[in-house]
Amino acid sequence: MCYFRHLQVKIFGIRGCFFGIANMILVKRMRETLYSTLLFQDISFFDSQTVGDLTSRLGSDCQQVSRVIGNDLNMIFRNVLQGTGALIYLLILSWPLGLCTLVICCILAAVMFVYGMYQKKTAKLIQEITASANEVAQETYSLMRTVRVYGTEKQEFKRYNHWLQRLADISLRQSAAYGIWNWSFNTLYHATQIIAVLVGGLSILAGQITAEQLTKFLLYSEWLIYATWWVGDNLSSLMQSVGASEKVFQMMDLKPSDQFISKGTRLQRLTGHIEFVDVSFSYPSRDEVAVVQNVNISVHPGEVVAIVGLSGSGKSTLVNLLLQLYEPTSGQILLDGVPLKELDVKWLRQRIGYVGQEPKLFRTDISSNIKYGCDRNISQEDIISAAKQAYAHDFITALPNGYNTIVDDDLLSGGQKQRIAIARAILRDPRILILDEATSALDAESEHNVKGVLRSIGNDSATKRSVIVIAHRLSTIQAADRIVAMDSGRVVEMGSHKELLSKDGLYARLTKRQNDAVL
Numbered sequence: 001m002c003y004f005r006h007l008q009v010k011i012f013g014i015r016g017c018f019f020g021i022a023n024m025i026l027v028k029r030m031r032e033t034l035y036s037t038l039l040f041q042d043i044s045f046f047d048s049q050t051v052g053d054l055t056s057r058l059g060s061d062c063q064q065v066s067r068v069i070g071n072d073l074n075m076i077f078r079n080v081l082q083g084t085g086a087l088i089y090l091l092i093l094s095w096p097l098g099l100c101t102l103v104i105c106c107i108l109a110a111v112m113f114v115y116g117m118y119q120k121k122t123a124k125l126i127q128e129i130t131a132s133a134n135e136v137a138q139e140t141y142s143l144m145r146t147v148r149v150y151g152t153e154k155q156e157f158k159r160y161n162h163w164l165q166r167l168a169d170i171s172l173r174q175s176a177a178y179g180i181w182n183w184s185f186n187t188l189y190h191a192t193q194i195i196a197v198l199v200g201g202l203s204i205l206a207g208q209i210t211a212e213q214l215t216k217f218l219l220y221s222e223w224l225i226y227a228t229w230w231v232g233d234n235l236s237s238l239m240q241s242v243g244a245s246e247k248v249f250q251m252m253d254l255k256p257s258d259q260f261i262s263k264g265t266r267l268q269r270l271t272g273h274i275e276f277v278d279v280s281f282s283y284p285s286r287d288e289v290a291v292v293q294n295v296n297i298s299v300h301p302g303e304v305v306a307i308v309g310l311s312g313s314g315k316s317t318l319v320n321l322l323l324q325l326y327e328p329t330s331g332q333i334l335l336d337g338v339p340l341k342e343l344d345v346k347w348l349r350q351r352i353g354y355v356g357q358e359p360k361l362f363r364t365d366i367s368s369n370i371k372y373g374c375d376r377n378i379s380q381e382d383i384i385s386a387a388k389q390a391y392a393h394d395f396i397t398a399l400p401n402g403y404n405t406i407v408d409d410d411l412l413s414g415g416q417k418q419r420i421a422i423a424r425a426i427l428r429d430p431r432i433l434i435l436d437e438a439t440s441a442l443d444a445e446s447e448h449n450v451k452g453v454l455r456s457i458g459n460d461s462a463t464k465r466s467v468i469v470i471a472h473r474l475s476t477i478q479a480a481d482r483i484v485a486m487d488s489g490r491v492v493e494m495g496s497h498k499e500l501l502s503k504d505g506l507y508a509r510l511t512k513r514q515n516d517a518v519l
């Protein structure tokens, strides 16, 4: 027995190591989860996940995994060892009594197994409900202005409370199950002692064992049953952790998307000739609806092509396809004659500048936001020059810490954020520039000046960039080389401003409506 005690002390000694390993594993798991989702998943993966769900996986789920390693595994190991030692000693003392204790321990183990399975199921449910509650809280905080303006605080509170209530119900059931489990343990524990005293007493009377042996027996049977209890308790906690971390393991096991497996071609020189050849597309989440249908558009090097159309006609989707955020369902997109999916996706994206409808800024200083994603060496002068061209320099220098001011989404106006995003695109000096309602929040004068800068970085066709502009304000795209009008995912008209006006179709109708609205 001394040997087992000695071993136990040693195990206590290495418990610290278990915790150290657990913490390392926690960090590793978090890193791997973020890596496998952020770097290797198609954008459609994120369409199907909520932010609350993803952040829960990274936070509490990963912590559960480390708890298993740091606490449960080491306790199970320790108690299995202690229980085995006690059982061997009991069998040596009196094998009939030893077997009786073993049978009771087996019953206890069966109850524990059922309880453990229940814990596993409950833990998974709790994680899911917690993620949903987090999602509501995150949404409410991020849309605080809308909530205040519409006076829906109580409504949001009810939504949050709904999930908390479900959580409370499950916790109540979990406590009841724990109570039943504890009661089973106590009953079986006392049953062991009663059996031992009865059978042991009879054995003493029969002269088979001594009183000293019975005392020892009672002591070691307590050891055995407690060890079984601890194993069961830690096992159910382990099951709980396994249930809770099931999703995080699934996320870590996600297969890398094709885009990131294939090495892809890098062109020696990119002229910026873009061709959409019979492209059709449906979003994976709504694959029955064709958002883009048989689109054929060619953008020549250095050309400015504007895409117009009613809301939801598929303009931004075309841009998403060009950025390779999604793959066309049929047809293909060519860049300088090479199919997009054969190109190295990182190389491609480095050559495309994109300014979206509602640029989001990172919570870091303005300089870092401007040079975000730029992989060449950038000096502060380059940043200031880009900001000046984007008409952002004046408002930046008026901020308390100028270019070192830490920004977030709330500090700046919509137009100011767009200017920073435009400065970012200018600094990148891309071969292909995509402007998706990129100047919609700018005043008319700034918009006019900025557009001039964006289009005319190069003066001859060899250095000019190809530009795709999406705009609802039609007055701003009249000067485009070509205008493409889209309706319900199809290209319905294509030509210059004058040509389209004379056709008297969709473009002419939209232009007339906007002119009427101004009058």
Ligand SMILES: Nc1ncnc2c1ncn2[C@@H]1O[C@H](COP(=O)(O)OP(=O)(O)OP(=O)(O)O)[C@@H](O)[C@H]1O
Residues within 6 Å of the ligand: 047, 283, 285, 286, 291, 309, 310, 311, 312, 313, 314, 315, 316, 317, 318
């Ligand atoms: N991630 C997505 N998942 C499913 N459907 C989507 C997704 N994004 C857009 N859609 C749908 O695709 C259609 C086209 O959307 P898209 O954003 O391309 O239109 P748009 O012409 O750019 O509109 P707007 O001018 O309002 O920006 C819409 O019906 C929209 O609901």
